[in-house]
Amino acid sequence: MNELKIAVDDREAFEKRLLRAGGVMGEPHWVGNWYLESNQKRVLKIVQANGIYRLLELRKLEAGFAFVTEKTIEDIGPYRLDRTPPENVLHKVVHSWDVKGQSVDVLAFDDIGVYVCVNYQDGAQQEAIAFITSLKLPDLRYVEVPFKVLKRRRMGLPDFGEPA
DSSP states (O other): OEEEEEEESOHHHHHHHHHHTTEEEOOOEEEEEEEEEEOSSEEEEEEEETTEEEEEEEEEOSSSEEEEEEEEESOOGGGOGGGSOGGGEEEEEEEEEEETTEEEEEEEETTTEEEEEEEEOTTOHHHHHHHHHHTOOSSOOEEOSOHHHHHHHHTTOOSSSSOO
């Protein structure tokens, strides 16, 4: 699975576009993210959703990100999530949509705003881009960094590494 990220100023207006395109929204759910390691090319994070913790590794693509590995974590203790610096912790409510077979997640973060992930399989990036184009967004802004970088920038911190 791969994803293209888009910044959205008005979640309601964006979701109306999805409805007009034939979209159906699933039940919204909360997701926690604890970023363990990241740089310009790789992201390693713990994700909690529906009471299950998973370790995810993502790789930066020319456009967007690819999910490299995902494994369920039975014992979260050794990861010491309580010691993760606050600038590397993000919580969001995910509104998952199916738009005629296209998977779209609308992410409402507690502290950095609303973003959209258009998900696609290997080899289907052009179809995902065509889908995004078909939405005719007035201000299309792709996001090419991990979400934690957006939070760190808001806090006046460097994109990666230790706090300044």
